[in-house]
Amino acid sequence: MSTTKFGEYGGQYVPEVLMPAIEELTDAYERYVLDNEDGFMDEFRERLADFGGRPTPIQRADRLSERYDAEVYLKREDLLHGGAHKLNNALGQVLLARYMGKERIVAETGAGQHGTATAMAAAHLDMPCEIYMGKRDIRRQRPNVFRMRLNGAEVNPVTVGRGTLKEAINETMRDWATNVEDTHYVIGSIVGPHPFPRMVRDFHSVIGEEIRDGVQKKTGGLPDSLVACAGGGSNTMGTFHDLVPDEEVSLFAVEAGGDELVVDDEEGVAPHSASLSTGSEGVLHGARTKLLQDADGQIVESHSVSSGLDYAGVGPELSHLVDEGRVTPVNVDDTAALEAFHRLSRTEGIIPALESAHALAFLEDELGPDADGEHDLGEVIVVNVSGRGDKDLEAVIEETEKRDLDAAPSMEVMYE
Amino acid sequence: MSDDVRTAVSGDEPALIPYITAGDPSLAATAEYVEALAAGGADVIELGMPFSEPIADGPTIQDAIQRSLEAGTTPERYFELVESLDVDVPIVCMTYYNLLYQYGESGPDESDYERLRRFVARAAEAGVSGLIIPDLPVDESDPLRRACDEYGVDLIFIVAPTTTDERLAKMREQVSGFVYVQARLGTTGAQADVSDATHESLTRLAEWEVPKAVGFGVSEGQHATEIVEAGAAGVVAGSVFVDIIAGGDDVANRLEAKARELKQGALDGATTDTPKAGK
Ligand SMILES: Cc1ncc(COP(=O)(O)O)c(C=O)c1O
Numbered sequence: 001m002s003t004t005k006f007g008e009y010g011g012q013y014v015p016e017v018l019m020p021a022i023e024e025l026t027d028a029y030e031r032y033v034l035d036n037e038d039g040f041m042d043e044f045r046e047r048l049a050d051f052g053g054r055p056t057p058i059q060r061a062d063r064l065s066e067r068y069d070a071e072v073y074l075k076r077e078d079l080l081h082g083g084a085h086k087l088n089n090a091l092g093q094v095l096l097a098r099y100m101g102k103e104r105i106v107a108e109t110g111a112g113q114h115g116t117a118t119a120m121a122a123a124h125l126d127m128p129c130e131i132y133m134g135k136r137d138i139r140r141q142r143p144n145v146f147r148m149r150l151n152g153a154e155v156n157p158v159t160v161g162r163g164t165l166k167e168a169i170n171e172t173m174r175d176w177a178t179n180v181e182d183t184h185y186v187i188g189s190i191v192g193p194h195p196f197p198r199m200v201r202d203f204h205s206v207i208g209e210e211i212r213d214g215v216q217k218k219t220g221g222l223p224d225s226l227v228a229c230a231g232g233g234s235n236t237m238g239t240f241h242d243l244v245p246d247e248e249v250s251l252f253a254v255e256a257g258g259d260e261l262v263v264d265d266e267e268g269v270a271p272h273s274a275s276l277s278t279g280s281e282g283v284l285h286g287a288r289t290k291l292l293q294d295a296d297g298q299i300v301e302s303h304s305v306s307s308g309l310d311y312a313g314v315g316p317e318l319s320h321l322v323d324e325g326r327v328t329p330v331n332v333d334d335t336a337a338l339e340a341f342h343r344l345s346r347t348e349g350i351i352p353a354l355e356s357a358h359a360l361a362f363l364e365d366e367l368g369p370d371a372d373g374e375h376d377l378g379e380v381i382v383v384n385v386s387g388r389g390d391k392d393l394e395a396v397i398e399e400t401e402k403r404d405l406d407a408a409p410s411m412e413v414m415y416e
Numbered sequence: 417m418s419d420d421v422r423t424a425v426s427g428d429e430p431a432l433i434p435y436i437t438a439g440d441p442s443l444a445a446t447a448e449y450v451e452a453l454a455a456g457g458a459d460v461i462e463l464g465m466p467f468s469e470p471i472a473d474g475p476t477i478q479d480a481i482q483r484s485l486e487a488g489t490t491p492e493r494y495f496e497l498v499e500s501l502d503v504d505v506p507i508v509c510m511t512y513y514n515l516l517y518q519y520g521e522s523g524p525d526e527s528d529y530e531r532l533r534r535f536v537a538r539a540a541e542a543g544v545s546g547l548i549i550p551d552l553p554v555d556e557s558d559p560l561r562r563a564c565d566e567y568g569v570d571l572i573f574i575v576a577p578t579t580t581d582e583r584l585a586k587m588r589e590q591v592s593g594f595v596y597v598q599a600r601l602g603t604t605g606a607q608a609d610v611s612d613a614t615h616e617s618l619t620r621l622a623e624w625e626v627p628k629a630v631g632f633g634v635s636e637g638q639h640a641t642e643i644v645e646a647g648a649a650g651v652v653a654g655s656v657f658v659d660i661i662a663g664g665d666d667v668a669n670r671l672e673a674k675a676r677e678l679k680q681g682a683l684d685g686a687t688t689d690t691p692k693a694g695k
Binding site: 011012014016017020160166170268286293298299 | 467468469470471472474478482485490491492512513514515517518519550551552553555556573574575576577578579580583598601602603
């Protein structure tokens with residue numbers, strides 16, 4: 001039996017009606033994923049290559065390298081089919097559901113990227129699929145909603161609360177509890193009850209394996225630091241997992257600092273999503289982890305300009321690695337992320353997801369012309385570009401207009 | 417160990433166990449509603465303590481929880497309400513694990529047991545007789561069990577239609593007060609009929625010594641009759657009462673009338689000669 005916890009984090013805090021399904025899933029995870037029974041992992045890797053387009057490149061970012069006076073490499077998960085790292089996990093879980101004999105897929109989505117990946121994987125593997133998505137996120141991410149529907153998935157709007165990822169997870173858990181006998185819930189990050197945090201990490205760990213190989217080929221050694229954005233933390237752990245044992249590699253998890261790092265206890269809102277940097281221990285969505293909560297234990301509403309990072313919790317394994325001092329949690333604010341979005345687009349010809357722009361903004365905060373440089377990132381830095389930004393264009397236009405951003409193109413002439 | 421909950425559920429008559437959310441729409445209203453339910457024949461009252469992420473509840477109770485939170489209900493105000501109640505019926509607190517875990521100021525490196533103990537001590541002091549924590553399966557419940565035993569508070573577990581025999585065996589060792597039989601898959605919410613899973617679950621639990629109460633979907637006297645006929649010692653109903661509260665019209669009288677209807681339905685079920693399980 002794999003342990004359900006990472007130190008004190010993790011566990012299985014779910015309604016009894018789900019426990020048998022979770023035990024069944026744990027058994028399937030151990031047999032198919034860990035022991036490669038029936039060649040599951042071989043089939044998974046083959047489909048990731050043929051359908052998904054893996055491996056994705058490690059690219060040297062020439063202008064960023066010059067700007068930051070370091071060797072900056074980009075892990076191009078934006079080039080994975082569907083436009084984000086999310087496909088690794090979605091494909092793994094939908095395939096596992098098929099091995100388990102499940103007949104129906106449900107999933108939640110925040111940015112829509114996980115929903116899109118799940119809808120694609122479900123279409124690819126011929127499984128019916130329903131996606132829950134917060135109303136507010138549906139508005140922020142229209143192109144992804146349409147993509148899910150193009151792939152034959154139903155998209156169910158969730159109206160309670162602020163209508164973001166947290167509410168969508170609640171709703172998907174309810175669907176799962178009602179249809180647990182034939183349905184698999186493809187959770188979208190390294191969150192939720194055991195075995196999800198381990199299993200999702202394992203499906204994404206191909207990112208870090210490819211980073212190790214790619215950097216080895218290009219530089220003959222290991223990177224000095226890895227940088228990835230953390231909402232739930234799936235691309236973060238996918239990037240880090242293979243290199244956690246290599247203590248000389250620094251690991252930075254970049255959270256959404258939103259507007260500012262405070263919590264309004266009265267209103268129950270946090271204008272950020274930085275649960276690793278500012279959260280406290282509690283139980284949410286089936287796992288014990290670091291959370292944004294008020295003094296009574298009510299979960300507060302988070303905020304980020306990037307819907308994929310807009311979540312009040314984070315994966316239990318990341319919480320543990322932060323407590324152990326192995327992973328350094330950092331954060332950047334909405335404006336810095338938007339500037340990084342424009343900077344990468346203009347200087348390297350890559351339009352990153354707003355989530356990934358957070359990871360890039362950390363470089364600017366640490367190494368840019370106005371940086372105060374609190375952390376030592378070393379010479380060879382890999383940033384995971386977890387996804388591409390096409391889905392974010394509407395949000396970026398709106399948010400850019402609200403701000404006076406140096407790097408942003410003027411849109412005025414376009415509107416006349 | 418307190419016997420109030422167990423005694424109340426396994427008395428001569430079948431028990432009615434209504435659920436409402438404390439603080440919906442205000443704590444003062446809840447006090448009045450609890451009295452109305454007691455007057456209508458409730459034997460135990462499940463009083464929900466609102467948590468922002470109620471994953472085991474359906475839309476009806478979720479909305480009630482949201483109304484309650486907006487009205488400013490906190491765990492501490494909940495306990496003050498329970499202290500102020502003047503009813504003869506045991507109160508069971510239904511809530512989610514995070515609220516127990518966060519209760520009060522915690523010191524550095526405190527164990528789970530020490531943290532949970534603070535909540536249980538306060539609950540016991542306020543007069544809460546039992547706890548139902550739907551997101552705490554038996555596998556994770558040892559520290560809470562210990563704290564509950566210490567303060568004589570019952571820890572009530574839910575058995576689902578999907579619960580395996582292996583899990584049932586674990587739960588049998590842990591359960592106290594009564595066992596809550598979840599009549600159908602899914603979340604709480606009023607339904608038009610009694611699920612077949614009810615009979616099956618009661619058969620599986622026939623030999624357990626604790627009384628069994630069936631809930632999830634119960635909304636009419638006839639449902640209560642069928643459930644008692646199937647061998648249950650009690651009937652749990654929540655969303656149907658919460659709907660009345662949400663309606664906002666002549667609430668206390670309608671709660672009392674609904675309680676009376678369900679209690680009568682349960683009594684009708686007991687007049688047939690089927691032996692009552694758990695007696
Ligand atoms: C491109 C991209 N990166 C990152 C994330 C954040 O998720 P996680 O922290 O689980 O990688 C998302 C979430 O949807 C995403 O779409």
